[in-house]
Amino acid sequence: xxxxxxxxxxxxxxxxxxxxxxxxxxxxxxxxxxxxxxxxxxxxxxxxxxxxxxxxxxxxxxxxxxxxxxxxxxxxxxxxxxxxxxxxxxxxxxxxxxxxxxxxxxxxxxxxxxxxxxxxxxxxxxxxxxxxxxxxxxxxxxxxxxxxxxxxxxxxxxxxxxxxxxxxxxxxxxxxxxxxxxxxxxxxxxxxxxxxxxxxxxxxxxxxxxxxxxxxxxxxxxxxxxxxxxxxxxxxxxxxxxxxxxxxxxxxxxxxxxxxxxxxxxxxxxxxxxxxxxxxxxxxxxxxxxxxxxxxxxxxxxxxxxxxxxxxxxxxxxxxxxxxxxxxxxxxxxxxxxxxxxxxxxxxxxxxxxxxxxxxxxxxxxxxxxxxxxxxxxxxxxxxxxxxxxxxxxxxxxxxxxxxxxxxxxxxxxxxxxxxxxxxxxxxxxxxxxxxxxxxxxxxxxxxxxxxxxxxxxxxxxxxxxxxxxxxxxxxxxxxxxxxxxxxxxxxxxxxxxxxxxxxxxxxxxxxxxxxxxxxxxxxxxxxxxxxxxxxxxxxxxxxxxxxxxxxxxxxxxxxxxxxx
Numbered sequence: 001x002x003x004x005x006x007x008x009x010x011x012x013x014x015x016x017x018x019x020x021x022x023x024x025x026x027x028x029x030x031x032x033x034x035x036x037x038x039x040x041x042x043x044x045x046x047x048x049x050x051x052x053x054x055x056x057x058x059x060x061x062x063x064x065x066x067x068x069x070x071x072x073x074x075x076x077x078x079x080x081x082x083x084x085x086x087x088x089x090x091x092x093x094x095x096x097x098x099x100x101x102x103x104x105x106x107x108x109x110x111x112x113x114x115x116x117x118x119x120x121x122x123x124x125x126x127x128x129x130x131x132x133x134x135x136x137x138x139x140x141x142x143x144x145x146x147x148x149x150x151x152x153x154x155x156x157x158x159x160x161x162x163x164x165x166x167x168x169x170x171x172x173x174x175x176x177x178x179x180x181x182x183x184x185x186x187x188x189x190x191x192x193x194x195x196x197x198x199x200x201x202x203x204x205x206x207x208x209x210x211x212x213x214x215x216x217x218x219x220x221x222x223x224x225x226x227x228x229x230x231x232x233x234x235x236x237x238x239x240x241x242x243x244x245x246x247x248x249x250x251x252x253x254x255x256x257x258x259x260x261x262x263x264x265x266x267x268x269x270x271x272x273x274x275x276x277x278x279x280x281x282x283x284x285x286x287x288x289x290x291x292x293x294x295x296x297x298x299x300x301x302x303x304x305x306x307x308x309x310x311x312x313x314x315x316x317x318x319x320x321x322x323x324x325x326x327x328x329x330x331x332x333x334x335x336x337x338x339x340x341x342x343x344x345x346x347x348x349x350x351x352x353x354x355x356x357x358x359x360x361x362x363x364x365x366x367x368x369x370x371x372x373x374x375x376x377x378x379x380x381x382x383x384x385x386x387x388x389x390x391x392x393x394x395x396x397x398x399x400x401x402x403x404x405x406x407x408x409x410x411x412x413x414x415x416x417x418x419x420x421x422x423x424x425x426x427x428x429x430x431x432x433x434x435x436x437x438x439x440x441x442x443x444x445x446x447x448x449x450x451x452x453x454x455x456x457x458x459x460x461x462x463x464x465x466x467x468x469x470x471x472x473x474x475x476x477x478x479x480x481x482x483x484x485x486x487x488x489x490x491x492x493x494x495x496x497x498x499x500x501x502x503x504x505x506x507x508x509x510x511x512x513x514x515x516x517x518x519x520x521x522x523x524x525x526x527x528x529x530x531x532x533x534x535x536x537x538x539x540x541x542x543x544x545x546x547x548x549x550x551x552x553x554x555x556x557x558x559x560x561x562x563x564x565x
Contacts, residue, residue: 017511017542017549026550029510029541031482036561038275039200046506046539048482049200051451052558053274054426055373055402056342059559063342063373067138067298069106072096074115083113085150090121090129097132097139105136110149110304112142119153119160128164128334129153135296139163141304144347151308155323157330157360162306166336167296185292189218192287194268197280199449199480204270206288209263212270217291217339220256220276221420222284232446232504233533237473255280255420255448257291257339257370257399274400277423277449278480295339295369302344306332307351308360314436316386329389330360332379338369347378357383363393363408368421370399374406381410385437392416396450400424407431408440414460415440417478422447428555429453432460435492439463439500442477444470446504449480453555457498457516458489465502466524466532476504476534483509484554485546488516507538510554513546 017027028034031048038050056063074081074089074096081092093108093115100106119125129151132139141147151162191206197220204220212218222228229238255278262271270288280286317324332348335341348358363379366372374394384390391412394403397419407430408414414432417425432440432455441463442450452462464481467474481503488498499519501507509519523535542549551557 017545024548026548027542027545028550031508031510031539031541032554046508047200048508048554049277049424049449049451049480050275050558050562051424051426051555052562054371054400054424054451054555055404056371057340058274058371058400059402060563063300063344063375067105067107067136067300069100069103069136071107071109072100073109073111075111081110081115083111083115085114085116087116088118088121088152089115090117093117094123094130097130097137100137101132101134105134105298107138107140110139110141110147112146114148114150116150116152117162118151119156125156126160128161130163132163132165132299133168133296136298138300138302139304140300140302143303144305144345145349147303148305148307148349150351151306154309154311154360155326158326159329161331161334162308163301163333164336165296165299165301165334165338165341167293169293186289189290190287191289192285193280193282196282197276197286199277199279200275202272202275204272204288206268206270209265209268209270212260212263212290214260214263216260217295218258218260218270218272218288219291220258220272220280220286220288222255222280222286225284228281228284232476234475237475239472255423257421274424293337295337297338297340299338300342300344301333301346302342303346305347305349307349307358308353309351310353310357310360310383313355313383314357315384318386318388324384324386327360327384328386329362330384331362331365332359333364334367335365335369335372336367338366338372340371341369342373342375343377344373344375345377348380350381355381357381359393360384361390362395363411365392365395365397366401367395367397369401372398372401373404374402375404378407378409379411382412382436385412391437396425396447397422398425401426403427403430405429407433409433410436412437413439413441413443415462416443417441417447417450418443419445419447423449426451426453426555427455428553431456431458432462433458435460439492439495442481443467444474444477446476447478447481450478451482451484451555452486453484454487454553455483456487456489457492459492461492461495461498461500462486463500464507465500466534468532478507479504481507482554485511485513485549485552487514487546488512489514491516501538501540502534503538504534506536509538509540509543511542511546511549512544517544517546519543
């Protein structure tokens with residue numbers, strides 16, 4: 001347990017948060033002084049990233065209330081969706097979505113009512129119930145509690161989505177020559193870095209800038225070499241020759257999706273729109289390459305309640321032939337390969353299910369997407385709480401996304417981050433409540449440099465530490481992540497803390513408050529039989545003093561500084 005005892009006044013001056021403990025005055029973190037600027041480091045070399053770029057259009061524009069194009073009313077006779085909930089409306093709603101997409105965008109409107117949808121009537125039952133595949137399409141209801149989508153398929157939803165927002169094919173984020181062997185654009189545009197890149201950089205030196213233009217979407221990443229693995233203390237845990245997850249996909253360091261803002265041919269440099277979040281070394285074949293396929297953009301889901309027909313009570317079964325096996329990894333909403341999109345005013349609801357259950361397994365997942373905002377949403381009470389990716393209410397696996405005023409109740413993991421490309425994300429002013437199994441967490445493979453800001457926990461906590469589970473072992477799950485101004489109403493079961501931060505290198509915990517305000521930062525060394533040395537200890541300031549922390553929100557203050565307001 002981390003405690004903030006007063007230092008010896010003769011050998012070391014009191015820190016601002018320690019002085020505030022006795023005076024009750026506001027205090028600032030040593031990481032974020034009044035004169036802070038992007039790239040600032042304190043006297044000990046510690047720093048916080050600039051997270052002001054998170055969310056729709058990097059926070060520089062509001063989510064639009066109207067979008068270009070026509071309104072496609074799904075109850076119009078041409079479509080014939082049934083708001084009374086007597087007939088299945090899957091095909092009708094999908095036809096309206098497809099028409100909007102082929103028209104170049106528009107609003108697909110679902111008037112108040114209950115609309116039954118099902119996997120059996122989907123255009124592709126192997127993947128999802130409803131698909132948004134084109135830019136500029138917004139699926140809009142009449143409001144939470146007014147428009148209800150009721151998925152009547154339960155046992156067939158294994159690894160499927162109720163609503164999937166993704167192009168028919170999208171840009172692959174993983175990097176290695178073997179993973180991209182069939183991607184011609186990768187081979188044509190692959191450029192090796194000629195200089196190492198520290199975190200918080202916006203200029204990249206490459207061996208050749210020819211073929212690139214301002215406005216190009218690019219990836220910046222590295223190969224998971226033996227040297228990188230050794231540097232992170234994971235030799236014998238990870239294997240560079242065959243780093244796969246459950247035998248499915250290469251786990252490599254394709255970390256950052258960025259847009260080129262300037263090119264200097266004389267010096268072979270490119271400038272990018274958002275700083276890097278972790279260091280990149282030429283030793284690890286760090287490189288840039290173009291997206292082979294575009295994101296879809298300006299897509300949204302809003303003002304809808306989502307329910308599912310659920311059989312029985314909670315389950316943890318994952319064995320073949322069981323009901324749990326048949327609903328594993330089902331998601332209400334998945335965004336994949338999306339840039340500048342949103343979900344707002346969306347909630348799960350209980351469609352007459354036993355035990356108050358509202359979700360088959362998972363809520364919303366932002367996968368390989370960037371600058372998506374999820375705002376004013378609530379997901380509750382998952383049925384499947386078993387191993388293998390179930391009961392995750394909010395999953396962040398992309399770059400610079402924003403969860404704002406989100407509420408998660410009764411998940412296996414209410415919030416989770418996963419994989420190398422989960423960086424720069426912000427969870428702001430959100431709630432984790434009554435976890436049904438374990439913590440909100442950083443789950444696997446070094447999701448670096450994310451911000452948890454103004455979070456409130458009631459029967460939940462956040463964990464960022466070495467995880468000795470999985471195949472391959474999940475290992476170090478985060479580095480350079482900051483927890484800022486966290487409030488605890490109550491602890492989770494036997495865990496007497498609201499933050500467990502034992503990150504690779506350094507992580508940061510600044511300001512906690514509430515009846516449950518304790519934190520844990522003691523490094524793990526030789527925990528169980530796995531490689532688990534997380535020393536040095538993460539930096540903690542102001543345990544129990546969050547109410548007097550200035551600013552109260554790091555994200556909002558950084559955004560105001562960058563945008564000049």
